[in-house]
Amino acid sequence: MxxxxxxxxxxxxxxxxxxxxxxxxxxxxxxxxxxxxxxxxxxxxxxxGEAATFIAADRIINSPVAVDPKLLAIADELSLKHVTNMQFNSMVYAGDKFQLVTIKAVGEAYPLKGKIELSSGETSALPSKGEAWYENRLGGLLGYPKSLELGNSILTLSAEISRLPDGGFNPFASAPVLLMRLDDVNATGIIQPGSRVSYIYQFTGDTDALAEFEQQAKPLLNNSQRWVDVQSGDSPIASxxxxxxxxxxxxxxxxxxxxxxxxxxxxxxxxxxxxxxxxxxxxxxxxxxxxxxxxxxxxxxxxxxxxxxxxxxxxxxxxxxxxxxxxxxxxxxxxxxxxxxxxxxxxxxxxxxxxxxxxxxxxxxxxxxxxxxxxxxxxxxxxxxxxxxxxxxxxxxxxxxxxxxxxxxxxxxxxxxxxxxxxxxxxxxxxxxxxxxxxxxxxxxxxxxxxxxxxxxxxxxxxxxxxxxxxxxxxxxxxxxxxxxxxQLPEDAPNYFLVNIAPEDTQPLQQFLDLHQIQATDIYPVIRGRLTHINGEELISGEQQDAGMTGRVGISRELNLTYRDTLPPNNPIVEGTFNLADDEVSVESGVAERLGLVLNDTMTFNIDNQSFTVKATSIRNVQWETLQPNFFMIFRPKALDKFNYTSMASFHLDDDKLKQAGSQLSANAVVLQLIQQFPTISVIDVGAMVGQxxxxxxxxxxxxxxxxxxxxxxxxxxxxxxxxxxxxxxxxxxxxxxxxxxxxxxxxxxxxxxxxxxxxxxxxxxxxxxxxxxxxxxxxxxxxxxxxxxxxxxxxxxxxxxxxxxxxxxxxxxxxxxxxxxxxxxx
Incomplete structure (x- = not known):
């Protein structure tokens, strides 16, 4: 009813x-x-998915040692594609020339996302056995040889790399990249017990399967192994x-x-x-x-x-x-x-x-x-x-x-x-x-x-x-x-970085930029130093903590430091006052949080076996996505100018801007002139990454x-x-x-x-x-x-x-x- x-x-x-x-x-x-x-x-x-092309995969495990085979077995059970890569530094020789390079040895399925960009165009292939592909900077440094010597092997240089999908963005990494097959590493005899190697495991697959894999895999990782995705901060668009x-x-x-x-x-x-x-x-x-x-x-x-x-x-x-x-x-x-x-x-x-x-x-x-x-x-x-x-x-x-x-x-x-x-x-x-x-x-x-x-x-x-x-x-x-x-990415965002600028090249470089009416950022001095103490307490590394040592954990690598009289762009102060005295330093907010730093803490640095102590008087927010030179620590000039340094800068250059300035040259021609006039300066082209x-x-x-x-x-x-x-x-x-x-x-x-x-x-x-x-x-x-x-x-x-x-x-x-x-x- x-x-x-x-x-x-x-x-x-x-x-x-x-x-x-x-x-x-x-x-x-x-x-x-x-x-x-x-x-x-x-x-x-x-x-x-599109952002994942910046790391050439959906998920990455970065490890200093080979991971537990259980991890790869879990990936197989979840039908995830995966590839194993290795990365390490080594010297290569070509005739009487030698150069420190970053070796990237990749597996057959690399890259899982994105494509390798060669000077001849995009490709889904890899170097053949016994061959290597080189970053364009390496060719100029070695005189464009047809082959080079790596350990016990001689590798034929068959192609020039313009960009790798997971090349990342680190203008401080001055060592050019050499890409080779993972199968060819053993023949070089370079990897020995105790060698510093990064094992990079890349994964891609269904969203639910990746989530399940993350849930099962993360508990199996130790403190020295890192889980990476497009939001982990390794990607330039994480924010x-x-x-x-x-x-x-x-x-x-x-x-x-x-x-x-x-x-x-x-x-x-x-x-x-x-x-x-x-x-x-x-x-x-x-x-x-x-x-x-x-x-x-x-x-x-x-x-x-x-x-x-x-x-x-x-x-x-x-x-x-x-x-x-x-x-x-x-x-x-x-x-x-x-x-x-x-x-x-x-x-x-x-x-x-x-x-x-x-x-x-x-x-x-x-x-x-x-x-x-x-x-x-x-x-x-x-x-x-x-x-x-x-x-x-x-x-x-x-x-x-x-x-x-x-x-x-x-x-x-x-x-x-x-x-x-x-x-x-x-x-x-x-x-x-x-x-x-x-x-x-x-x-x-x-x-x-x-x-x-x-x-x-x-x-x-x-x-x-x-x-x-x-x-x-x-x-x-x-x-x-x-x-x-x-x-962060205006139309005139920098698409070229200049690193390893010697002090004697600073003034001629500025004249070159002015001649071609190129508006560059300030030229920043770069000095490498290690943070050793906070408030007098000696810092330990993550590896030492894993080994059972107790103490305050610091940063297990050298930092790139700079000095300035004024605050750089896109670095707003959130606490304190920017350096007023020579013994003061401004700290990036993320590092301050990681190290547990507060205002007026003292920090001791070691540069060229010389130690000095400064006081943290300001904390800055840094917009890393702006693709401009940025630093964790900024000092006063008198604190660092006694140390040896190189410099870096960035600028935007395209054909339209040159035409407006009345130049008859193309952007590539100007960059080529810069490389020829300043052979010791490394020019990094990030235009493709900016476009992506x-x-x-x-x-x-x-x-x-x-x-x-x-x-x-x-x-x-x-x-x-x-x-x-x-x-x-x-x-x-x-x-x-x-x-x-x-x-x-x-x-x-x-x-x-x-x-x-x-x-x-x-x-x-x-x-x-x-x-x-x-x-x-x-x-x-x-x-x-x-x-x-x-x-x-x-x-x-x-x-x-x-x-x-x-x-x-x-x-x-x-x-x-x-x-x-x-x-x-x-x-």
Missing amino acids: EWQLAWRLFKRELAQGQLLLIVLAITLAVLSVSGLARVSERLQVAIN AVKRAERFLLLASLLGIALACAAIGIAAQRYCQRHYDVVAMLKTFGASAKQIRLLFGLHLMLVTLLGIVLGLLGGLLLDLAITQFLPPEIAAYSPPYLRPFLLGMSTGLISAFMFSAYPLMRLLAIPPLRVLQRQLEGLQLGMWLHLLLSLGAMALLGYLYSRSIALTMTVVLTVLLLGLLLSILGFVMIRMGHSVGMKTTNPLQLALAGLRRRARQNAVQLVGFSSALVLLLTILALRQDLLNEWQK LRQIIDQVSLSLSLVLALVLLASALVLIAQTEAGMATRQRELAVLRTFGASGWLLRSATGLEFALLGAIAGLLAVIVAEFALYMLKTQVFELVVYMHWPWWIIAPLSGAAVVSILGMWRCRQLLNQSCSDLLKAG
């Missing part, structure tokens, strides 16, 4: 359009989660990828929050519409159990319809967006199961938990409401509604993001937002009490309407302002991220725009839902005003002004809360520069007034055009 009645009620209300809002709200929530999950995961997988993923998760969570808010508003409206139905059913003798079953089944049918439509919409959204994605992104296809399950869970959880309290109020409607329509039954338990709503949002947020920190940030922000907006909104509306009693003109009538509906309008302000806050937050973060990446970085940043920018569009859609539905929520009360008021002779022009003007005032107040409050939310997010999550968005203080209230008044007038257009009798009949 209840099934049949629920089905008939569902069909009738669906046909009449009374269920449209709640079905749309559930549909949007499911569509947001399933569609955003699918799109975001595709973009995340694509971004990480960009991390921030992009955080943004995608945050934007998706905000989209879910907005969709849940729309469900909550729609559910309240749904229950209010059935107050009279419940009162009549109780009057006719229906039991509480029958009524609960009837409306439970009815709500279930509504929820299932919303879920089905939402899943279809999410699938169509993914298919539609895929058509506009670049082929390299569209080629990635994450699994459908997780987005599908997330969509279904979202529909069920949000519909139940956001509808629980309104449904309780609905079922508690007394039969006497048939005679006294102002009766609404249960008035307590709002705390339960808030708890269920926040619980639903937190649960859905965690299921989606799998990040407790990010989920709690959003939930706490929403809670604070709702509380603050409710208080401020109610106070500001009550301020119109005295002027709101007169209704002789549209403004006074609008203020009177705000006062009469003070409680309802305070709730509406929460909805309007929440949508605007989230929209402003997403817009600002997206723009700030894009601006940050643009600053820009391509990935473009893909990230596209993903931010797509997610922003979906959040815009969710914001619009919340605004519509809030406008819809007050229609019944407004209809009765319009009927009364029509009865007392109010003209159509007066009612239309007053209604428009009322919505405009609501929108303006919502916009103003949204700016206040958005600035606070952005401060928290930028400082705690995204590590971005905080600043005030002053234009918002004018634009947001005006935009809020325009948008809310347009939506309100559009929704009220039929009521405003009805006659007094029609309004009374409908009410």
Whole structure:
């Protein structure tokens, strides 16, 4: 019986359009989660996949010794592709010339991601047995021989390398690279017990298999073995990828929050519409159990319809967006199961938990409401509604993001937002009490309407302002991220590095750059030194710690140090004051954190067997992605100028810039002249890497725009839902005003002004809360520069007034055009 009645009620209300809002709200929530999950995961997988070309694999294990064979067996069980490489330094000889080189001995499957770039073009091949490929610098240093001697072997030099996919970016690594087959290493006789060798194990495969491999492999690694991926800091775009993923998760969570808010508003409206139905059913003798079953089944049918439509919409959204994605992104296809399950869970959880309290109020409607329509039954338990709503949002947020920190940030922000907006909104509306009693003109009538509906309008302000806050937050973060990446990689980002600049070449080099109108960075002196003590305590290495020695762990290698009188670009001071005295040093924040350094700690360095002590008086943030010379430690000139040094610099050079300067030479020709004039200076071309970085940043920018569009859609539905929520009360008021002779022009003007005032107040409050939310997010999550968005203080209230008044007038257009009798009949 209840099934049949629920089905008939569902069909009738669906046909009449009374269920449209709640079905749309559930549909949007499911569509947001399933569609955003699918799109975001595709973009995340694509971004990480493209970024993985910087390390030539998805995951890497870097080890000073051969790893436990169990690790490779696990990779085989998970169907992961893997390749073993070795890297070490050695001397090579060609005739009477010799040179220290970095030997990169690679396995057959190398590279797993990306391609080797030779001077003749890209290739997927490797050197043949007995052959080697050389970095172009090595050819110039040895006089371009046809072969060279490495240990007991003579290797034929068959090709010149322009770039290796995992070549990384280390301008301090002055030793050129020689690429050979791993099978040829034994014949050289170079690797002996005790030799310093890095074993590099590269892996690639399915995302789930990689995650499982990481879970099983990491516990088997010791302190000297490193797990590397594109976010581990070894990639030059690690920061960009991390921030992009955080943004995608945050934007998706905000989209879910907005969709849940729309469900909550729609559910309240749904229950209010059935107050009279419940009162009549109780009057006719229906039991509480029958009524609960009837409306439970009815709500279930509504929820299932919303879920089905939402899943279809999410699938169509993914298919539609895929058509506009670049082929390299569209080629990635994450699994459908997780987005599908997330969509279904979202529909069920949000519909139940956001509808629980309104449904309780609905079922508690007394039969006497048939005679006294102002009766609404249960008035307590709002705390339960808030708890269920926040619980639903937190649960859905965690299921989606799998990040407790990010989920709690959003939930706490929403809670604070709702509380603050409710208080401020109610106070500001009550301020119109005295002027709101007169209704002789549209403004006074609008203020009177705000006062009469003070409680309802305070709730509406929460909805309007929440949508605007989230929209402003997403817009600002997206723009700030894009601006940050643009600053890191502007059009004139350096594409050439000069290292090993001798002191006597500094002035002639500057003259050469000035002659060709090349704008270079400052020329930085580079001195290698080792940090030996902190606050007088001798530091130990990681290897010594593994061997059982106790003490403070330092940095197990020499550092590249520099000195300056002024702070370099992109090195903002976060603590202290930049070097004022000769015995002071400025420390990069990451190294300070790793070493446990605080301001005024003393540090002892050893350079050329000479020790000296300085005091850490400032800590800097360094933007390593700018592809400009950067250093962990910066001293005053008098602290280091007594030591031998070489220098380095970087510059941007392309054919267009040379033409603008009136030069007839190409960029390659100028670089060739530089190499010929300064044969001891190493020129490193990073142009290809800069181009690849820009391509990935473009893909990230596209993903931010797509997610922003979906959040815009969710914001619009919340605004519509809030406008819809007050229609019944407004209809009765319009009927009364029509009865007392109010003209159509007066009612239309007053209604428009009322919505405009609501929108303006919502916009103003949204700016206040958005600035606070952005401060928290930028400082705690995204590590971005905080600043005030002053234009918002004018634009947001005006935009809020325009948008809310347009939506309100559009929704009220039929009521405003009805006659007094029609309004009374409908009410």
